[in-house]
Amino acid sequence: MASRPKRRAAQGERQRSSLHTGFLAHASFAWLKVAILVSLTSLVSYFLVDVAPRHNGGSWYGYTLGTIGALLIVWLALLGIRKRAMTRGAWSLKAWTSAHVYLGLSLAVIGTLHSGFQLGWNVHTLSWSLMMLVIVSGIWGITVYSMLPSALSNNRDERTQAQMLDDIRGIDRQLHEAAQPLNADDAAIVRGSLDQDPFAGSTWSRLSGRYKDCATASALGAVRIHTGPRHDSGHDPMEKIDVLLTRKLAALGRLRRHLKLKALLEVWLYIHVPMTFALIAALTAHIVSVFFYW
Amino acid sequence: MSFLLRRVSITADGREIIRSSACDKNQISIGRDAACDVHLADLAVNPSHATITTNDGRHIEVQTTSGLGFEWDGRTVTSATIDAGDGAELRFGGHRITVGVDSEAPNPRILLTIARTDELSHSALDRDEAQAFSLRGLLPGRRLSAWAFSLLLLAAFLIAPIWAYMSWRGVEERPASFHADMSWSSGPLSSAHASLSRDCQSCHTDAFVAVTDTACKSCHDDAHDHAPMDRQLAARGEPGMFRAALIRIGAAFNRDQGRCVDCHNEHEGAGPMPATAQQFCTDCHQDMSSRLTDTRIGDAGDFGTSHPQFRPRVQVTPGATPRFARVTLNAQTSDVGGLKFPHNMHLQQAGGVARMARSLRMTNGRTSGLDCANCHKPTADGVRFEPVDMERDCQSCHSLSFESVGGVTRTLRHGEPGQVVADLYAYYRSTPPTRPISLGGMARRRPGEFAQGQIYNIYFRETAARPTRADDAVRAVFSRGGACYDCHTIFAPAAGNSNWRVLPVNQPMRYLEHGWFDHRPHDEEECSTCHAAARSSSANQLLIPEIKVCRDCHGGENSGADVESPCASCHEYHAGARANAPWQPARRSNGRRQEGRARRE
Numbered sequence: 084m085a086s087r088p089k090r091r092a093a094q095g096e097r098q099r100s101s102l103h104t105g106f107l108a109h110a111s112f113a114w115l116k117v118a119i120l121v122s123l124t125s126l127v128s129y130f131l132v133d134v135a136p137r138h139n140g141g142s143w144y145g146y147t148l149g150t151i152g153a154l155l156i157v158w159l160a161l162l163g164i165r166k167r168a169m170t171r172g173a174w175s176l177k178a179w180t181s182a183h184v185y186l187g188l189s190l191a192v193i194g195t196l197h198s199g200f201q202l203g204w205n206v207h208t209l210s211w212s213l214m215m216l217v218i219v220s221g222i223w224g225i226t227v228y229s230m231l232p233s234a235l236s237n238n239r240d241e242r243t244q245a246q247m248l249d250d251i252r253g254i255d256r257q258l259h260e261a262a263q264p265l266n267a268d269d270a271a272i273v274r275g276s277l278d279q280d281p282f283a284g285s286t287w288s289r290l291s292g293r294y295k296d297c298a299t300a301s302a303l304g305a306v307r308i309h310t311g312p313r314h315d316s317g318h319d320p321m322e323k324i325d326v327l328l329t330r331k332l333a334a335l336g337r338l339r340r341h342l343k344l345k346a347l348l349e350v351w352l353y354i355h356v357p358m359t360f361a362l363i364a365a366l367t368a369h370i371v372s373v374f375f376y377w
Numbered sequence: 378m379s380f381l382l383r384r385v386s387i388t389a390d391g392r393e394i395i396r397s398s399a400c401d402k403n404q405i406s407i408g409r410d411a412a413c414d415v416h417l418a419d420l421a422v423n424p425s426h427a428t429i430t431t432n433d434g435r436h437i438e439v440q441t442t443s444g445l446g447f448e449w450d451g452r453t454v455t456s457a458t459i460d461a462g463d464g465a466e467l468r469f470g471g472h473r474i475t476v477g478v479d480s481e482a483p484n485p486r487i488l489l490t491i492a493r494t495d496e497l498s499h500s501a502l503d504r505d506e507a508q509a510f511s512l513r514g515l516l517p518g519r520r521l522s523a524w525a526f527s528l529l530l531l532a533a534f535l536i537a538p539i540w541a542y543m544s545w546r547g548v549e550e551r552p553a554s555f556h557a558d559m560s561w562s563s564g565p566l567s568s569a570h571a572s573l574s575r576d577c578q579s580c581h582t583d584a585f586v587a588v589t590d591t592a593c594k595s596c597h598d599d600a601h602d603h604a605p606m607d608r609q610l611a612a613r614g615e616p617g618m619f620r621a622a623l624i625r626i627g628a629a630f631n632r633d634q635g636r637c638v639d640c641h642n643e644h645e646g647a648g649p650m651p652a653t654a655q656q657f658c659t660d661c662h663q664d665m666s667s668r669l670t671d672t673r674i675g676d677a678g679d680f681g682t683s684h685p686q687f688r689p690r691v692q693v694t695p696g697a698t699p700r701f702a703r704v705t706l707n708a709q710t711s712d713v714g715g716l717k718f719p720h721n722m723h724l725q726q727a728g729g730v731a732r733m734a735r736s737l738r739m740t741n742g743r744t745s746g747l748d749c750a751n752c753h754k755p756t757a758d759g760v761r762f763e764p765v766d767m768e769r770d771c772q773s774c775h776s777l778s779f780e781s782v783g784g785v786t787r788t789l790r791h792g793e794p795g796q797v798v799a800d801l802y803a804y805y806r807s808t809p810p811t812r813p814i815s816l817g818g819m820a821r822r823r824p825g826e827f828a829q830g831q832i833y834n835i836y837f838r839e840t841a842a843r844p845t846r847a848d849d850a851v852r853a854v855f856s857r858g859g860a861c862y863d864c865h866t867i868f869a870p871a872a873g874n875s876n877w878r879v880l881p882v883n884q885p886m887r888y889l890e891h892g893w894f895d896h897r898p899h900d901e902e903e904c905s906t907c908h909a910a911a912r913s914s915s916a917n918q919l920l921i922p923e924i925k926v927c928r929d930c931h932g933g934e935n936s937g938a939d940v941e942s943p944c945a946s947c948h949e950y951h952a953g954a955r956a957n958a959p960w961q962p963a964r965r966s967n968g969r970r971q972e973g974r975a976r977r978e
Contacts, residue, residue: 135654136642140563143623201646206534206560244510248500255498262420263409267443270409270420277420277498286515342510349512356519361526368534372561375539376581377588377631 107225109181118185122192129196138199140207141373148197153366155190156214159183160359184225191218210369213362217355224351235344238337247338251281254331261323269309273324276302276331281338290350292343299335303328380405380431381479382415385492399486404430406442407469415491421470434485435478436460439467461487471495534560542578551576566643567650580643586631593637601951606635612661612669640950653950655679655934655943662944679933680942686924689888695866695880706924711917712888715880717864718916723747733774749904756886759897764884767791777860780804789860794877797861798851805847851875888921892947 125148134142140149162183169176194214202208239247255277262273279298288294303325310325379401386394405414410424417426423443431437439447439457446453448468459465465476473494479486496502508514517525537557545551558577566574573579580592594600603609616624624634640653663678675685686705691712694700704710723730724747731746739751752770753762765771768791777789779801787804790796853859855867855877866880905911907922931946932938 133656135657136645139645143626201564203562203564204560205562205564206538207563209530209534244506248506248509251500252498255500259418259420259497263411263418265420267423267445270423274420277500280499280502282504282509286512289512289515345510346512350516353512353516353519353522357522357526360523361530364527364530365534368531368538371535372538372558375542375584376558376561376577377585 104177106177106180107184107229109177114178114182114185117182118189121186122189125189125193125196134199138196139201140197140199142199145197145199148193152190152193152197152214153370155186155193156362156366159187159190160363163356163359184221187218187221191215206365206368206372210362210365213358213365217358217362220351220354220358224355227347227351231344231348235341235348238340238344240337242337244341247334247341248281250334251331251338254327254334258324258327258331261320261327264320265324269321272302272305273328276328281335282342286346286350289342289346292339294339297332297335299328299331303332379434379484380414380429380487380489381482383488383490385490387493403432404428407474408443415474415489417469417472417491419470419472419493422472426469429487429489431461431487434487435462437476437487468494471497533557542581542584545576545578548578550579562644564644565647567645568648569650570643571647587633588636588638590637593641597637600637603950608669609635609661612665612672614661614668653943653945655945658944658948658950677944679936680944680946681928681932681936681938684924687889687892687921689919689921690885690890691888691919692883692885695883697881699881699883706919706921708923710919710921711915712883712885712919713917714884715866715882716884716916717866720910720913720916720920722914723752724749724911730774737773739773749908749910755896759900760895761886762896764886771864775860775863789854792879794855794861794879797854798875798877801850801854802847805850848875851877888919893949894947 128144129138132144134144139145162179165179166176191214194211198207198211202211242250258273258277262270265273275298284294284296294300306321306325306328309321310319313319315322379399382398382400382405384396384398386396388394400414402414405428406425407413407415407417407422407427407429408425409417409419409422413425415429423445426443426445427439427441427447429437429439437459439449439459441447441455444455446455448454449457449459450466457465457467459476461476461478467474467476471493473492475490475492477488477490479488538561539558541557545556553575556575556577559575561577562574565571580588582589582592604612627634640657641650643650659678662674662676663683664676665672665674666676675688677684686707688703688705689710689712690701690703691710692699692714693702695713695715722728725731726744726746728746731740734740734747734751735745739747741748741750752765754766754770755762767775772788772791777791778786779789780787787800789800855861855869861867861879865882868878868880870876870878899907907926908920910920913920928938930939931942932940934941934943
């Protein structure tokens with residue numbers, strides 16, 4: 084009986100710790116230490132082991148590193164399956180992710196030493212390049228995960244994505260209304276802004292936040308030619324449109340910053356995941372080729 | 378004639394609301410202006426866009442008034458005449474006007490149904506939030522690209538190379554084009570094998586079978602085994618635990634020990650094949666005598682520190698049945714070649730030999746007497762020197778001529794003692810000594826004409842001293858003071874015959890038959906750096922330098938010596954019946970050769 088509250092307390096503690104430490108600092112950076120140990124061991128042994136005529140993937144040492152590296156790659160890729168099951172404890176998903184990150188970094192050392200720095204235009208170097216691409220994209224992912232969420236949150240200003248879009252919709256309705264008295268040419272200017280998809284733009288626009296063909300910006304520019312030199316009369320419909328376009332541009336700016344940050348958070352996975360599979364394919368070819376032309 | 382306008386609008390919850398109004402006019406206006414009969418709050422519509430006229434309540438004429446067209450059944454036009462009974466659909470901006478006839482009215486009436494079809498703005502469109510706010514629509518899906526890349530790579534780097542292997546199996550030489558399995562090459566082949574770069578199957582004959590010696594020997598059919606395998610294994614000793622494990626793993630993966638490729642590593646980069654490491658040899662040879670107790674080969678490690686003294690093969694007993702022996706080289710080592718030749722006398726820079734060399738213009742400007750090159754000529758390949766040839770190298774001083782006939786000099790035949798004897802007999806049979814011309818004639822000789830008397834005396838003394846018989850001349854030639862005796866050991870004939878014999882001369886071009894020495898890389902050195910000929914008074918003294926002389930410049934691999942020389946610099950692993958030049962590393966000097974020489978000087 085007495086053990087039950089204790090267990091509950093222990094559970095609570097575990098829960099707290101798992102909520103408050105990120106996967107990078109998990110278990111006081113235990114996996115970072117393991118990864119450093121693995122990398123240093125590989126490095127030191129690389130210089131201690133004498134391979135004739137020079138280090139290459141085909142020596143006993145090269146094969147050892149290669150086997151470790153290949154198994155590590157497969158295990159690292161298994162995160163894609165493992166992540167679908169959230170668990171707690173020593174073998175929690177967080178622990179697994181922490182190990183994924185740090186052992187993935189040490190893979191760069193193991194894989195490169197396995198190559199013996201002999202690179203060329205062949206399937207072996209292709210595998211190495213893909214491995215490095217996956218690792219570098221992973222490093223990028225970790226970097227943005229640790230830096231961008233605060234920027235994302237600041238930009239949102241406690242608004243949801245739907246609210247951001249609703250802002251724009253509201254402004255658009257007002258713009259539509261305000262533009263009714265305009266002649267055909269002026270109406271066309273406003274219509275340009277209304278007809279443009281706020282989510283339009285290339286991948287590059289998304290990532291850079293620069294939208295050269297922004298119809299709202301050009302509409303505002305055109306309206307300013309009209310309103311700029313005049314006094315504020317209070318009953319020129321163009322004045323209202325000027326105000327509305329300015330507000331829309333601000334709302335679009337917030338939306339686009341949001342899209343940019345989200346894209347930066349997301350884009351690495353579009354490299355990391357497909358390249359992992361490409362790596363596994365190239366690795367298969369690499370291993371088969373070695374044994375095929377043994 | 379009139380129109381019935383029916384406006385359809387949709388509420389927020391999706392219900393349709395229809396408002397109808399009649400317009401008793403023949404002509405109605407359409408536009409964004411609120412004054413228009415058909416008011417379309419649409420920025421794509423002009424304030425006054427078009428008019429619709431009907432005269433019979435059945436046919437209408439639509440005419441734009443703003444210059445801006447409208448859509449009529451999908452085509453953009455500026456005017457249209459429509460039979461309302463057939464119906465039509467007009468589009469003004471984001472609005473649709475369906476034309477029909479109001480059949481319920483007592484008088485023919487045109488029915489126009491007006492509905493907004495487009496949203497006010499693009500932002501108002503419904504969209505999937507998760508999709509719109511992510512990159513999903515912009516980039517190809519992760520799963521799709523993962524599959525695409527994987528299949529592409531497998532096709533290009535697995536299927537295609539295997540296909541190439543299967544297609545060219547058993548083919549002697551592939552055509553000079555790209556073959557997919559070349560992408561499997563882990564690095565360029567060495568220069569010797571560069572031509573095989575596209576013919577993977579020339580070495581990798583069978584899939585999943587490690588390169589066999591058979592593949593190597595299909596070209597290298599003259600490669601010798603280093604030693605019988607049992608002796609090699611004995612020399613190598615018992616492998617340690619780690620090495621034994623490696624051997625077991627290698628065997629499990631079908632990679633036996635002792636294959637050619639164990640030492641001859643390929644795909645290690647273009648250029649000459651990398652040097653076989655010194656350790657490869659010293660693993661066995663360093664202290665081989667402890668494992669291979671009956672070996673006659675000295676233990677050898679690093680050339681600079683633990684290499685046995687050279688053991689040249691010298692002639693111990695000359696003659697018709699000579700005896701040779703390998704002896705350990707030292708300053709007293711002699712090679713009884715059968716020749717008498719004092720190097721020191723010939724290399725003196727003053728004295729008779731030097732004077733003769735000068736008078737015959739044989740000096741080369743640097744010396745005032747003879748130097749080595751006057752007598753020793755390198756072989757065509759420059760590796761070593763040819764045997765000294767009497768006619769070419771000695772005879773300009775040591776003349777064998779004995780008579781001049783009509784300006785042609787007659788010479789004793791070198792190397793043929795029988796011919797020498799015969800020539801001398803023939804000479805004495807046919808000729809008296811030549812009588813000086815001044816002794817003849819009728820000129821009166823006066824007393825005191827000393828000079829003339831001198832000639833006379835010389836002649837007669839000569840005549841007197843001259844062998845009167847050929848036998849004497851032959852004996853003189855072969856005896857002390859004679860032309861042959863100076864250089865050769867002569868065996869006099871037994872009494873009663875003239876079978877003079879000369880001890881055969883042996884001039885080996887090579888003394889170190891288990892190592893290789895090439896003079897060419899040493900051509901910047903003086904001969905005297907290594908060969909102490911100037912102090913040698915006997916031709917029997919072997920002038921091959923001892924190992925310590927070599928060690929002035931040469932040391933073992935990674936020894937830091939001026940010239941780092943691993944075993945393979947001089948020794949060939951596969952040396953067979955004809956020992957050729959061993960493989961040479963590309964970099965033979967570590968760049969301090971000049972410096973080393975300067976230091977020695």
